[in-house]
Amino acid sequence: MNDYLAKAYAFDGKVRLYAARSTQLVSEAQKIHGLWPSSSAALGRLLTGSVIMGAMYQDDHELTIRIESDGPIEGMVVTTDAHGHVRGYVGNPKLSFQNNDGKINVSHAVGSGRMHVTKDLKVRDIFTSTATLQTGEIAEDMAYYFTASEQIPSAVGLGVKVNTDSSIVNAGGFILQRMPGCPDETIELIEARLNKMKSTTTMLDEGYTPEAMIQEITQGDHQLLHTMPIAYQCDCNREKFERGLLSLGSGQLKTIKEEDGEIETVCHFCRTAYHFDEAAIERLIEEADNQNK
Ligand SMILES: [Zn+2]
Structure with missing residues (x-):
């Protein structure tokens, strides 16, 4: 199954929704960098969230998302464009921490710090905005970045599931954004659904496509705009x-x-x-x- 993302407008156009399956691109990153589970999950979540963020722009924009933090991961850098190409690296690829329930611990690896987002519009302007990391779990940190730095209230879900041999089982995520004029009742409805929704990795385990993830949130009240392939790609030479x-x-x-x-x-x-x-x-x-x- 190939990686791709789907974009939709939902709830009368008052909400913008993106969902992606990124299993192959995160696997690619895992192999290139020899990532251990916590490093895989942290970088995989950032790669997935970033490639979706890139798809919000057009043309030749390039985005660089940098995590500068005090955890043992020693920071992360991801670069993406508007066409589904993404690449990245971590300071320390060999981290593996587990919570008591056996789940991979990401926040301990990342620690506290800041997320810097640099937009290169390829005309002449380069903008960087910065937001404080909220949890080090990446999804909450991206949601806070959108809300605080771009004034777009957002919900973000990102997940990476890793095998015991460090290979990637699945990866994916979604970003949901409130558009101007969105009534509070719609937000309350969405929050209630998100609270009850299965985790991203559980949905992917059950064979959910990006469109099915969107469907799960909107219960059908959406209009699918387009889909786009996404891939790990480096343009160095x-x-x-x-x-x-x-x-x-x-x-x-x-x-x-x-x-x-x-x-x-x-x-x-x-x-x-x-x-x-x-x-x-x-x-x-x-x-x-x-x-x-
Ligand atoms: Zn390269």
Whole structure:
């Protein structure tokens, strides 16, 4: 089953709803980074919530969601666009904490801190807004971010279920947002339904599609707008790393060449290694010198 998200308007257009199944993309992240259960659940929830957040925008927007916190996870970074592509990494991939009921503990791994959301609109403006983490469980933190920083009251549910061998059973989530003019009775009705609703991972276990999750919340009072595939995707390439190295300037490149003889760079998001041998560094030094002429 492929990953995708579904978008709908509900309750007379007064509520906007997104739901996603992200099992494969979270599995991809788990394999790339060798994530243990708490790190998987934390990053998987953030990847899922972020790819949905990205889908709220259009065109060339790029979003970076950064968790800066004091827990052993040592922070997380996720980048996403408006077309369902997402990638991310954690400071510490090897964390596994359990609650007394055997469930994966995420909040202890994350700790307290802040969520920064940077929007690159690709024209010239870059905006960053920040919200304090509420629980470190990611879903509540995102809901608070939308409500406090974007003034859009929201409810967020995110879940990642992990096997004992650390592989991913399922992952997914939903974001529900109150639109202007939404009556309080509608919000009360939704809150009552959300309180009674099964967890995201239970729904996915039972074979719920994103559309079925939306149906569970609206009981049919919605209009499905569209669906979109979502996937873990990194757009790094050798040229990007070359540009980064060039920005060091020829002086520093010469020092590296003399001291190390080679450069090994690894992409944080996909762990692809790019190797620059002595001849490659010499070419970069030449290019850096030419740029300064
Ligand atoms: Zn990469």
